[in-house]
Structures are given as C-alpha cells and as structure tokens.
Amino acid sequence: MKKKIILIDGSFYLYRAYYALPNLINSKGYPTGAIYGFINMFNKIIKINPNSYFLIVFDNKGISFRKKIFNKYKSKRKNMPNNLSIQINPLLKIIKAMGYNTISINNIEADDIIGTLALQAEKKDYFVYIFSLDKDIAQLVTQNIKIVNPINYSISGPKEIYYKYRIFPEFISDFLALSGDSIDNIPGIPGIGDIIGKNLINKLGNLKYIYNNLDIINNINFRGGNSIKKKLIKYKKLVFLYHKLTKIKTDINLNLNDLNLINKPKKNYLKSLFKTYKFNKWLKKYK
Template sequence: MKKKIILIDGTFYLYRAYYALPNLTNSKGYPTGAIYGFINMFNKIIKMNINSYFLIIFDTKGKSFRKKIFSKYKLTRTKMPNNLVIQIKPLYKIIKAMGYNVIAIKNIEADDIIGTLSKYAEKRSYFIFIFSIDKDIAQLVTKNIKMVNPINYSISGPKEIYSKYGVHPKFISDLLALSGDSIDNIPGIPGIGNKISQKLINKLGNLKSIYQNITNIDNINFRGGENIKKKLIKYKKLVFLYHKLTKIKTNISFSQEYLNFKIKPKINCLKYLFKLYEFNKLITINNNIN
C-alpha cells in the first residue's frame, strides 16, 4: 500500500489561527493565539491521517526570485502584524518537539518548496495531499497529488480542478498569466479575463502553443478575435514574464534532512514548551505526551 505524505501550507494556518484567537496571551502577556490555534488544527489533521508522514512548509521574510524580476509582485499584501511575527519561532520549536519537520528557506517561497517536495515524493510512489487554499498549488495536482481545502477538507484531484478553474491542472499557470491574479498582484492581459483565457488554452494549449498558433484565433469562434490577437501581440513580453511568476518551481535544492519523514517527538521538551505558554489542555490531549 502506498504511503501518504501530507504537505501543509503552514503560512495559511498561521494566519488563520492568529485571526481566530488574536487576543490570547499567557499570564505574562505573551501572545499565544497563533501558536495555540495552529497546534489544535495540526492535531486535527494528524488524527484524520493516521500512518501518514507530515511536513509543514512556511514562507519566510526575504526577496524571492519573483520579487526580483517583478517589483510589484505581492505588493498589495499587508505586512505581518508584529504580534504574529513573535509567535513564529516558538511555534517552530513546538512543531519540532512534536517530532515533525518544519521547512522554511530564506528567499524561497513555500509554493516552490511544496512543488519540489510533491514531485520528489510522487517519483518515489507516494500519495501526496497538499493542505492549501492557494490556487497556484492547483497546477501541481495529478492522480497522485491531491489538494485538500484546509477549511472544509474537501479533496481536489484533476477532475475537480478542471471543474473549478475550467482548465486542466498543467495549464493553471498559463491561465493565471493571461487572466491575472489579484492576490499576488499579477495584472494579466487587460481585457482578457477568465473565460477568454480558458477558451484560448482549451483550444490552443499552453502560452507557447497559443502564440505559435496565434493566426488560428479567428477560427476558434471568438467574438472580437482580431482584438484579442492584437492584445496578445501587444502584451507578449509581459505575459511571458507573468508566467515566470505563476509557474511553481519543482527543482528547488534543499537539505536531505528535510526529507526525513520519520516522527521523532521530544516529549520532555514539548511538555516544557506547553507549560511555558500555558497550554494546559494540550498537555493532556496531545497524543505524543504520556
């Protein structure tokens, strides 16, 4: 039977936990809501996925290659609140004391780490489940790599991705480059929205193929085909730049220690940390503490 690897988009859960419990502190006034909420959600995922391996991946501060080639990338995102920043290191310590690997690499986005781990694990015949709501992640989905919605735990394979986005997973990065992605502040081609992008991709293929077959646009039954062609030509250079932003890397190099999926809890350390942050409930309910 194939082993399951659970890859968790830690940054998503970090924010979710923080905003769910923004005012939680220990008796010394140290903010603990993000840590406590995260560990509760993580414990739930562990219980739902017995006999699985787990890796938790986080974004870090720093300048990714995307920011270097496109200065407006993610520019509209608000800065992480300081009350949350100071909870990150303690959270890492607790996750590691529970026996799990935390992966956060400076100047490398979590998506690229998840992409590389997914493909690495798939080649080694694992089933991979990625807990993330990020639509970029949809491009990684195959019959062996599934996306799990962290809010309602619904699972998406290739069929569900096509049904949701109107293109197959391998074309998600092309779709986002053409139509834009407001969350990451990627403009796309003005006037070419989702519907036109889907049609272009489903009839002509990926970006490269669209431009190779640009003369065929008139034969696709497009209203305003000539106008679409003009826009594609005008924004050609930019759309290929956007594609570099939307395409997840699957060849990031990182330490082999990250690929050690074995769970090695440090029970005494975990007890100490739970007492320090006054997580009394977690001391009694956490599976790893006797």
C-alpha cells in the same frame, strides 16, 4: 500499499490561527493565539491522516526571484503583525518537540518548496496531499498529487480542479498569466479576463501553443478575434514574464531524502513548553 506524505502550507494556517484568536494571551501577557490555533488544527490533520508522513512548509524572509524580475509582485501584501511574528519561534519549537519537521528557505517561496518536494515524492511512489487554499498550487495536481481544502477537508484531483476552474491543472499557470492574479498583484493582459483566457487555453492549449497559432484565432469561433489577437501580440513580452511568476518551480536545490520525516517526540520538553504557554488542554495528554 502506497505511503502518504502530507505537505502543509504553514503560512496559511499561521495567519488563519492568528486572526481566529487575536486576543489570546498567557498569564504573562504573551500572545499565544497563533500557536494554540495552529497546533489545534495540526492535531486534527494528524488525526485524520494516520500512518502518514508530515512536513510543514513556511515562507521565509528574503527576496524571491519573482520579486526581483517584477517589483510589483505581491506588493499589496501587508507586513506580518508583530504579535504574530513573535509567536513563530515558539510554534516551531513545539512542532519539533512533537516529533514533526518544518522547512523554510531564505529567498525561496513556500510554493516552490512544496512543488519540488511534491514531484520528488510522487517519483518515489508516494501519494501526496497538499493542504492549501492557494490557487497556484492547483497546477501541481496529478492522479497522485492532490490538494486538500484546509477548511472543509475536501480533496481535489485533476477532475475536481477542472470542475472548479474549467481548465486542467497543467494550464493553471498559463491561465493566471493571461487573465491575471489580483492576490499576487499580477496584472495579466488588459481585456483578457477569465472567460477569454479559459477559452484560449481550452481551444488552443498553453501559452506557447497559443502564440504559435495566433492566425487561427478567428477560425475557432472567437467573438472579437482580431482584437484578442492584437492584445496578445502587444503584451507578448509581459505575458511570458507573468508566466515566470505564476509557474511554480519544481527543481529548487532540495532533496526529500535529506529531510527527517520521522522523529521521536521530546515529551518532557513538550510538557515544559505547554506549561510555559498555559496550554493545559494538551498538557493532560502527557501526565
């Protein structure tokens, strides 16, 4: 039976926990909502995935290669609230004391860590389940790599991704480069929205194939084919730049074999942490 590895988008859970419990503090006035909410959700993931390996992936400080080549990338994102940032180190200590591992790398986005580890795990014959709501992650989906919705726990493989987006996983990055991604502040080609972008991909293929076959756009039942062709030619350099932003890297310098996926819980240390942050709910478990 294949082993299962769970890769968790830690940044998503961190913010979700923080905004769900923004006013939770311990008796000393220290904010604890993000810590409590995160561990609560993580425990649920552990419970519904017995006999699995777990790794939580976080974004880290620094400037990613995407920001270097396109300064407007994610420029609409707000800075992390101070009440959240001061909860990160205590959270990491608790996760480690529970016997689980986290990973973050300066200047490397979490998506690229997840992409690299997911492909390595697949080659080692693991089933990979990625807990994330990030649309970019959909491009990693195969028969052995699936996305789990962190809110309702629905599982998406290649068919589910196609039903949701009307394109197959391997074309997600091409589609986002063409149509844009407002969340990451990627403009896409003006006038090429979701519908035209999906039609181009479904009828022609990926970006390279589209640009190698511009002359047949008028022959494949496209309304306004000449206008679309002119836009594609005008914005060619930009769309290939955008594709560098939307394509998840799967070859960063990281080896799954070097990560400790199984560790013994440090129960006494964990109890002391739970006492410090007044998490009596979990303290009872270790009496």
